[in-house]
Amino acid sequence: MNLLQDNFPTFLQGFGYTLLSSVIALVGSMILGTGFAIMQIVPQKWARKIGNVYVQVFRNIPLLIITFFFFLVVSKYIKMSGFTSGTVALMLYTSAFIAETVRAGILSVDSGQMEGARANGLSFAQAMQHIVLPQAFRISLPSLGNQFINLVKNSSILAFVGGLDLMYQGNMVAANTFDTFSTYIIVAIFYLVITLPLSYYMQHLERKLKHAA
Amino acid sequence: MVTLGIFSAFTPQNVLYLLGGLGITVGVSVISVILSLIFGSVVGIIQFERLPFFSKFVGTINNVIRNLPLLLIIFFVYFALPKIGIHLPIFWATVIAMSTFESAMLAEIVRGGLESVDIGQFEGARANGLSNMQTMIYIILPQAYKRMIPPIISQLISLVKDTSLALGIVLAEMTYRGQIVYAQNSTYIIPVLIAITLVYFLLNYGLSLIARWADHKLA
Amino acid sequence: MSMIEFKNVEKYYGDFHALKHVNLKIDEGETVVLIGPSGSGKSTLIRTINGLEEIQEGQLLVNGFDLHDPKTDMNRMRKNVGMVFQHFNLYDNKTTLENVMLAPRLVLKRDEAENKKIAMELLEKVGLADKAANMPSELSGGQKQRAAIARSLAMRPKALLFDEPTSALDPEMVGDVLDVMRDIAKDSSMTMLVVTHEMSFAKAVADRVIFMADGEVLEDSTTREFFEKPKEVRAQKFLSQVEHH
Amino acid sequence: MSMIEFKNVEKYYGDFHALKHVNLKIDEGETVVLIGPSGSGKSTLIRTINGLEEIQEGQLLVNGFDLHDPKTDMNRMRKNVGMVFQHFNLYDNKTTLENVMLAPRLVLKRDEAENKKIAMELLEKVGLADKAANMPSELSGGQKQRAAIARSLAMRPKALLFDEPTSALDPEMVGDVLDVMRDIAKDSSMTMLVVTHEMSFAKAVADRVIFMADGEVLEDSTTREFFEKPKEVRAQKFLSQVEHH
Amino acid sequence: TAKKNEEHQDTLARVEKLGRIVWGVKADTRLFGLMDTKTGISQGFDIDIARAITVQISKQTGVPMSAEFVPVSSSSKMQLIKNTNIDGSVSTMTITPEREKIIDFTNQYFDAGQSILVKKDSGIRSIKDMNSSKYTVIVVVGTTAATELKKFAPKAKMLAVQDYATGMQALKSGQGQAMSTDNAILYGFATENPEYHIAGKAFTHGPYGIAFDNNQKPMIDETNKALATIKENGVYNKLVKKWFSNVPGLDWHSLEAK
C-alpha cells in the first residue's frame, strides 16, 4: 500500500473537503427543505404551488446539470469556486428530497397536535416550531439520515468541477499513478468510513421506531 | 448574445445529435432498470429470508455497494476492472456500474417492502399448507410489490438522472453531447443546459406522475 | 353580557350542510351542556367557536370578536377561549409541566418564575403535581385529560370549551375528570360549554342544556326544564336512550 | 387413536418459559376447548401444533409426525392440520374463491374443475357463495373468518385449530362464525382444538375443556365436570370473571 | 506503478485480424478533434492523421483495415489504451518520459508546447506573471499541463476540470484567469473566442506522439513507417494546411514537414 502512504495527504484533503461540503450542504438543505416542506402545507394556495414546483424541479433533474449551471453560468455573475458551485447545487438538490421527507413527517404527526396548540393560543408558526416540527423530525429521522448518506455520496459530483473532494483527488492520483484499482478501492474505503456506520445506525433506528409503533 | 445562442444552438443537426444522446440515456436506463429489478429482488429476498450466514454476507456486500458514490463505481468498472482482466466497452461498463449500484438500492427497497407485509400473511399461508417458496411467490411478493411501486419509481427516476454521470467516462449520453454542442460555441451553453434540463424533467416528471397514479390506485 | 353569540350561522363542509341556521347566546359565567346524537354537529359547533372551523354565513361573536370577519386576529381571540378535546391533544414532545407552561410563555410572555408557579398550582389543583416531569405517553387517559385542562386554564381564559372530554376514558377515570370540571364550573366568572354524554354531570352542573340534531339547534332550555319535560320529541327519545345506557 | 400428543413439552421465547412441562392428549374426532387468562400460553400451545413455533424439549406428535424431529417434513404434516387465526390472515391479494382454491391447487394438485366445485360447496356451506369474487378487503370481519374456515376445510384436514376465532369480531358477527364451527364439530371424524372465551360455545360443543395459566396446563376435564365444579382455584376465579362479563 | 503488459495481445496482430483500428480521438478540441454533431464523429487534424495512417498501414501490411473512432477525454485516454478499449490514440498526447514507462509512443507527429490562454485585457503577458496565489490556472485532469504548471508557476492555484469544453466555459465564467495547455489546442480556442489570446511563448516543449500500449514494437514500427511515408508524399502537409492555415497569429508553414 505504497500508494496510500505516498498520497495520504491528498486523500485526507479530499476527505476533508468531502466532509466539509456535505456538512454545509446538509445544514443548508435542512433549512431550505424544512422551509419548502412548510410551504407545501400552509393554507395559502400560491405558497403550496411554489413549494411544489420547487420540489418537483429539483427532484427531477440531474445534480450534475445543476452543478454545471452554477459552475459555468451563475459564476459569470456571482463569483464562486468549483467547491462552492458544487456545494450550492448539492444543497438545492438535496433540499427537495428533504422537503418531501419533512412534509411526510409533518403529515404523519397527529392533526390533534396542531389543533391542540392553536386552541391553546399558539400561532401557526409557534405551533409548527415548538410542537409539530420537533415531532415530525423525530418521525423522519431515519429517512433524513438516508438523505444525508445520499448527500455524502452525491458530493462526488464536485469532481466534475474541480471541487477538491475525495473523488477529485482520487481521479488525480489515478491519473498520476495509473494504479486505478488500488486508488479507487482506497477512495471507496474513505467514503465508507462516513456512510457505512451511518447507514447501519439508520437501519437500527428504523427498526427501533417500528417496534415503538 | 444569449438570444443569438437560442436560435442557432438548435440547428437540426445539433438537435438530432442531442436526441441521439437521449437515445443512449434511455437505452442505458432501460437495460439497467431491468437488470437491477431482477438482481435487486433476488438480493432483497435473500436478505429478507435470514438464511444463516449467507443472508448476512450478501447483506454486507449490498450495504457496501449502496453506500458508495455511483460515480466511483462507474470509474471503478471502467478504469479499474481492466486491471484484473475485465474489459468492457463503455456502454456496457456504464450499464454494469449502474445496475450494480441500483440493484443494491432496490434490494433495500424490496427488503423493506417484504418486511412491511403483515406476518399474518405468512402464517396463514404456512398453516394452509403452502411451502416457503409458494408462500413467497403467490402471497408475499405480489403484496410487497404493490406497496413498493412508488419507492421503486423514485429510484428509477434517480437512475435516469444518474446516467448523466457517465459523461465522466465519455459515454456519449445526453449531458455529454450537450457539452460537445456548447464546445462549438459558448453562447450555446445556456440554451443547451436549459433544453437538457427540460428533457430530463419531462422524462422524470412523467415517471413521478406514474408513481403518484399508482400510489392513488393502490391506496 | 354575552360571551358567545351565534346569529344565523351556516356552516358547510363542501356540499354538506353541517350547521343550519344556528342562533345561540351564552352569557359570561354560564355553564352550558350541548348534547345530541352522533353526527348532529356538536363538535362542529364547538370548533367554530375558537376558529378551528370557519363558518360560511351569519355572524359569530366570541368575547366581542367577530369570527366571520377576515380582519379579526384569531390568535388574540384564542387567548381568551380555551378548548379541551376528546383525545386530549397534549404536546407529545413536552413534559406535563411544559405542556402547561408553553402557551403562557410564548403567547402571554409570562415571567418564567411566575409561569412555573402558576403551572404547578394548576397541576396541584387537577391532582397531577407528582406527574409534572412525566411525558404524556407516561400518563393514563384520565391524567392526560386533567393535564389538558390545566394547560387550558394556564391561559386564564374567559371561556372553556369541552368536546366530549370523558368519552375516550376508561370508566374508572371519568370521575376524576368530571370532578375537576365541576370545580371549574364553580368559578362564577368562567363561561363553559361542554359536549358530553354524562347526564349526571349535566344535571348537577349545567345552567342550560342545548340539544342539537342534524346540524340544527332543536332545543335550548334550562337544565331543570330539559330533564323534566323536554319539548322536542327527538330530545325525549335521545334522553331515554342515553339514560337507559 | 390420539391425533395430538404433548409429552413433557417445554417451550421458551429466549429466556421466557412459555410452555412448562405440558402433557396433553387429544384423540381423533374430539372437540377440545382451551381457555385461560391472557398471556397464559394458549396461542403458543396451539401454534406449536402446526409448527408455527418450535418446541425446545419433549415430544410433540401430530397425526403421527414427530414435530421435534428435524427430519420431519413440516409441509406434509401441515396438509392434515388446518388453522384459523384471530385476525383471519386471508390472502389479501386473492379473491375469496381463490383463497379457498390456492392451497389445494398448489399443494394437493387437485384437478381444477373439482377444486372449484369443492371450493364453491364450502363457500355455500359457510354462507359466502355470493362473495366468491370479492376481495378480502370487501368482506366484513365475520365474513372474513368464515372464508378463512372454508379455506382451511378445503385441504380436508384431519384436525382444525382455532385461535380465538371470534374475538376480533363485532358482537353481531360472532354468532354466524360459531354456527359454522358448531357444524364442523358435528362431523365426528374432525379433531378440533379451540381457544375461545365464548363459554356458551364451549358448553354446547366441547367434549373436554383444558385450562391453562402461566404456561402450565392446570386442568383437563370433561366439559360438564369443568363447568360444574372446576378443581383448580384459578380456574374457578377465571370462570367467574368471564361469565360475569 | 504500472504493471508490465505481457498479457496483452499484440496490437498489430489484433488489428490485422479484425480489419480495423480503433483510434481514441478528442471530441472537445477544436482543430484536432471536435465532434461533428451531424456525423457523430470527431473532425480535426488528429482524425485525418489517424485516417491517413490507417490507409498507409493497410498498404504496408496488405491487410485492408478501416479506421474507427472513439471519443476520449484527457483524463480517460491513458486508461483506455491500457484497457485495450482502443488500439491506439491520436489525441493531442504529449510524449513524456513518465508516460513512456507505461505506454509506447511513435515518433512525434506534431510539435507543440505548453502556453496559457488569457483575456486580451488581463495584463498577463506570460506564465511568469501568474506565479501568485491570487491567480487560478485552469487545466484538464490527466494532461501534462497539470504537472508542468507546478514547475512554472508554483504559487498559482490550479483548477482541474474533466475536459476542455468545461475548462473553456470555466475560464469565461471567471473560475480562473488563464487556461493552460498546449498552444496547439489553445489556438483553437483563440480562433473561436476573439476576446482571448495566447500570452507569451510556449514555456515547454512537448511534441505529440501516437500512443499504443507498451511492448507493441511491431505496431510502433508500422506506424512510424506510415508516418514517415505520409510526411514524404505530401499528405501530411496537405493536412497541416487544411487545419492550420487559417489560425490567426500562427505561422503554419513552420509546422510543415521539411
Ligand SMILES: Nc1ncnc2c1ncn2[C@@H]1O[C@H](COP(=O)(O)OP(=O)(O)OP(=O)(O)O)[C@@H](O)[C@H]1O
Ligand atoms: N372535516 C369534515 N369534512 C366533511 N364532513 C365533516 C367534517 N367534519 C365533520 N363532518 C360531518 O359533519 C357532521 C357533524 O359532525 P360532528 O363531528 O360535528 O358531529 P358530532 O355531533 O360531534 O358527532 P359525535 O357525537 O359523533 O362526535 C357529520 O355528518 C360529519 O360526518
Ligand SMILES: Nc1ncnc2c1ncn2[C@@H]1O[C@H](COP(=O)(O)OP(=O)(O)OP(=O)(O)O)[C@@H](O)[C@H]1O
Ligand atoms: N414471539 C414471542 N417472543 C417472546 N415472548 C412471547 C412471544 N409470543 C408470546 N410471548 C409471551 O408468551 C406468553 C404467552 O403468550 P400467548 O400469546 O401464548 O398467550 P395467550 O394465552 O394466547 O394470551 P392471549 O389470551 O392474550 O392471546 C406471554 O407472556 C407472551 O408475552
Ligand SMILES: [Mg+2]
Ligand atoms: Mg363530536
Ligand SMILES: [Mg+2]
Ligand atoms: Mg392468544
